[in-house]
Ligand SMILES: O=P(O)(O)O[C@H]1O[C@H](CO)[C@@H](O)[C@H]1O
């Protein structure tokens with residue numbers, strides 16, 4: 614048990630998928646995992662452990678924002694010995710050509726906070742996903758014939774911004790916006806573990822195309838299947 618997670622030792626798998634939304638965690642655990650068990654209820658941050666094709670998997674909500682993800686991913690890596698975390702979230706597109714439900718695999722993330730400076734002692738505005746986990750997702754996607762887009766995520770701490778977000782996207786080469794990978798990737802680097810960020814495009818900031826909150830909760834099967842099959846690949850590679 615940690616301050617924020619009530620799961621007992623051994624109740625969290627070493628491969629973890631993290632959506633922001635606790636309800637999405639439940640929907641996906643019910644849909645994809647065999648024998649899913651609710652292993653955390655503290656603060657309502659649902660975490661389910663079960664198996665997918667025989668491989669142990671935990672689907673754990675992160676909550677919204679780098680602060681929340683920073684706490685949960687740190688405790689999962691440090692206190693539960695988790696090796697691989699794939700964030701499975703939604704993101705808004707800065708590129709007008711990205712369609713809703715396209716899947717984006719983040720090579721790296723741009724953030725605007727002091728998170729890496731405080732955690733790593735380095736002032737980095739760009740933090741990489743773990744290259745071998747990023748690549749494992751890409752290879753799996755090719756095998757499954759699931760198209761992905763790769764690029765740079767803007768991991769924003771502010772949803773309702775007052776600046777010219779599109780100008781920032783252009784200057785910094787940002788393709789999509791979400792809110793959790795900056796702290797996740799930083800913690801993975803700090804603790805020498807693996808992290809990746811996989812998103813389903815939920816809205817387009819240029820064209821105004823949007824999905825509904827209900828769709829965001831329920832319609833991300835393809836991204837989850839890709840993440841879960843990546844877990845199967847990692848498990849085979851261990852043998
Ligand atoms: O759908 P999730 O995974 O929560 O991701 C995105 O949605 C939330 C904002 O609406 C933020 O958490 C952002 O990163």
Ligand SMILES: O=c1cc[nH]c(=O)[nH]1
Pocket residue numbers: 703704705706772790791792815816818
């Ligand atoms: O953080 C996010 C996620 C989806 N769409 C956005 O505009 N921002």
